[in-house]
Amino acid sequence: MRIAVDARCAADRGRTGTHTYVLNLLAHMVRLSKETGKAGFDFLCYTSEPPCADVVKLCGKEGRAFITLPFPWRRNRLWVDLRLLPRLLRDRPHILFLHHLAPLLLTPFPVVTTVFDLAFLHFPDHFPRRSRFTLKRNTAHAVRRAERVITISEATKRDLLEIYGIPPEKVSVTYPGVDQYHFKPCVDSGTFESVRQRYRLPEHFFLYVGALQPRKNLIRLLTAYTTARSRGIEWPLVVAGPRAWLYEDIVAALDATPGVRYLDYVPFADLPVLYSLAGAFVYIPLYEGFGLPVLEAMACGTPVITSSVSSLPEVAGDAAVLVDPYDTEAIATALQRMAEDEELQRALREKGLARAREFSWERCARETLGVFEEVVKGVRH
Incomplete structure (x- = not known):
């Protein structure tokens, strides 16, 4: 199964919540697919700039490739339409996994998208006007276009069901983890x-x-x-x-x-x-x-x-x-x-x-891979 991943955050020098989620999830999905013998998973990670050195170190080299598609404005939807989409039509993945909620033209393969929160709807005055407009437009498009929506809490799932009226079976909750090797009590x-x-x-x-x-x-x-x-x-x-x-x-x-x-x-x-x-x-x-x-x-x-x-x-x-x-x-x-x-x-x-200890990236990766498998099986049937 070829899984295309919007990995633009791999070029970020700082660590945001999205950066932490995407990269840890990606690293653990590949690791888990190798350990469980699911060698059929192939990850294609698309970026608009070369990934940072620490990203390459975290994610490793086996089982995936970072594919850089240069573009002047990597957050712009034009990167999706002009650079990403033509490459996807060539690579023909089984799943496209999105996080930036960029609207896509119609594609011949299913989309799974992550919605982190709907803060821009609950607190519109807390966002710059342009960001608020973009988030509102893109999120509405993404949740309706996607074959499956992944969110990171039951609270956000309730928001999605109430605000967008999408069926409950379309939304899967996969809790993020915490890196127990990095975040632990300092004893030195x-x-x-x-x-x-x-x-x-x-x-x-x-x-x-x-x-x-x-x-x-x-x-x-x-x-x-x-x-x-x-x-x-x-x-x-x-x-x-x-x-x-x-x-x-x-x-x-x-x-x-x-x-x-x-x-x-x-x-x-x-x-x-x-x-x-x-x-x-x-x-x-x-x-x-x-x-x-x-x-x-x-x-x-x-x-x-x-x-x-x-x-x-x-x-x-x-x-x-x-x-x-x-x-x-x-x-x-x-x-x-x-x-x-x-x-x-x-x-x-x-x-x-x-x-x-109840929250692990391994569990998040296992549940996310399960969502991908369900979506592909549903499309085939």
């Missing part, structure tokens, strides 16, 4: 202290990891943190993440809030140590399709405070403190309780480590 004292000194971190602090954009709810977190400080909580709040979009007010609030340190983008290699150093991880977005940072923190043994909405209760289970992301008093109370209650910290560390 030298590495521990090196990262602490590099970022000038204290013994105890709250940590946020994620992009700066309105949906991440940082303004309310800062308000709640200020309230917690007024009650005697001395832990600083460390914010790590790149500036994404509509971030100007967020950056101004970070600068104006006492006790806050903004680290900007932190290299992927440093994240497990940063999580391990933190006294608690605080992540209270208004909406998430999944919430990978929550799992990453848990896998590193860090107690978590997160939102009680959208997919986050699915991810966290009973291994985190859940709060209403609109209620700054509840957030402040959770911060105070976490900083003062060492027994709560210990319990959440243990529960978080166990919870993180």
Whole structure:
């Protein structure tokens, strides 16, 4: 079975959620197909730029090929219509696996597409106008054009069924995993202290990891943190993440809030140590399709405070403190309780480590390959 993959994110130098999902899933699908003797799977990964060296290392060389189709604007739909589609008609895959939701002209082979979330419909004001229009158009086209839609949480599946009215059997939920080899408690004292000194971190602090954009709810977190400080909580709040979009007010609030340190983008290699150093991880977005940072923190043994909405209760289970992301008093109370209650910290560390082990890229790969097989069998019949 030839599986064509939209792998444009392989050229990304930074690590986004889509980048993490596509590349880990791809690597584990190929590995799994080899280990289980399913040698009939052949992966054709199409990019508009050569993949990064770390991508090639992660994905390896057996069982797949990265095929570069150069184009000036790799996110543009014209790459799909002018470069990808002609190559697909030549290569004739059995499945086309899409993630960027680019609209396609009619093709003679089935499409499986991943929808990560519908945040642009729930919070349209949190997106630039052009991005909002593109996402709205492309998603509506993709979910109706696709033979099967894969999504990463039951919460997003419910959104898809309610908003687009597609039949439930067309949507499959495959939970992402967490890389347990990378995200794990740091036990090397030298590495521990090196990262602490590099970022000038204290013994105890709250940590946020994620992009700066309105949906991440940082303004309310800062308000709640200020309230917690007024009650005697001395832990600083460390914010790590790149500036994404509509971030100007967020950056101004970070600068104006006492006790806050903004680290900007932190290299992927440093994240497990940063999580391990933190006294608690605080992540209270208004909406998430999944919430990978929550799992990453848990896998590193860090107690978590997160939102009680959208997919986050699915991810966290009973291994985190859940709060209403609109209620700054509840957030402040959770911060105070976490900083003062060492027994709560210990319990959440243990529960978080166990919870993180329930999510694996191997399972995600196995379930995704199962979807491909079902689709191909359905087309043949």
